[in-house]
Amino acid sequence: MYQFNVYRIGPEIKLGEIDISFTNASLFMVISSIAIIIIFNLGSKKNSLIPGRLQLISELSYSFVSKMISDTAGSKAKPYFSFIFSLFMFVLFCNMFGMIPYSFTVTSHIIVTFVLAAFIFIGVTIIGFVKHGFGYLKLFVPSGVPFVLLPLIVVIEIISYLSRPISLSVRLFANMMAGHTMMKVFGGFVVSLGIIGGWLPLSFSVALTGLEILVAFLQAYVFAILTCIYLNDALNLHH
């Protein structure tokens, strides 16, 4: 599991007693952010009627995310567009940079995904209470449920609500980690089976790379769309 190791780059930085040294994980977070900023900055620099490649990329992703938000959370979610766009792009770029050999996958660490998910969870809960007051608690009481079943349903709903940050973070983390581990396992087979038998796991490894790129996109999308769904629950109380 060497590929998931976090190690310090440069000197040890301490904020009081806390160690906040720059690590390889930090490096790839910063690289992803800078790459996003560079690409979208170049893409939005020129405003030509017929867009170039980068402009097309930035405008397509803009309309992709804005359509995703308006489809799942409605027009009320417009103020949160830039957050969801940044979130989607950050997770996507971290996933994709992780696909480069010898690089580090930021999102394969539970602490990173959990912090993101917890931030989303807390933010959504605050938005829900601000918009609806204590009426937001109606989220746990679905309409049309028999009175007898209500205590059970409410308990299940509360548990499912509280498990949102865990499921959201673990989904992304486990997907990224499992994919990279699997590729490492097949890569190990290539070495151990040698020149005669190594071709089969090698071809598997190539196919898995394609699959992993798909998963990298898909998990970023799922992360963003679940955020939209939670936001939708907070903005438009349906139950």
Added chain:
Amino acid sequence: MHIRLLIKSLILNSVLIHAVQSAESGGMPQLNPEFWISQIFWLIISFGSLLIVLSKIILPKISSNLESRKSQIIDNIETAEKQREQAEKKINEFEKIILESKIKAKTLINESRQKIIENINKKKGILESQINDEIEIAEKEISDLKKKAPEKINIIAIETSADLLKEVIGVEVNKSSVSAIVEDLSKKNKEKYYGV
């Protein structure tokens, strides 16, 4: 949906517990809390700056670009629509002009045809009257000639018969008696000679 999520999270939690157990045996670097704070710190720094730059600078630019393109396209469509209307107007005018000129041409053709027909008729009348005149003159001459012909024939007959008699008999015959006989004969045989 929520129940499914719950089940999924429970399964994943059990996976996580398993992972924790394996991490205790030195398996997963993810569960080593040595750099957790550092990761959180740098995540906040990088994601926060990304969020600020995107939301304050880049995303407004992209949205204004999209808006301006939209408005430009709408403007272009509007001008195209206007031009199309103008073109249609022009086509209508053009067709009107063509129709008018067609009507004019028809009336011109009709007028000139009538004129030509009148002209032809006039000339025909004049020609016919001339022909009639000439026919009348010719008929008169013919009838004159017809009237004069028996007399001349009679004279010729008288002279030839007198000469004939002179040659045959050798006697000079009195012309008046010959003429009397010839006249008598011609009267008798008028039908036979002239068909009158």
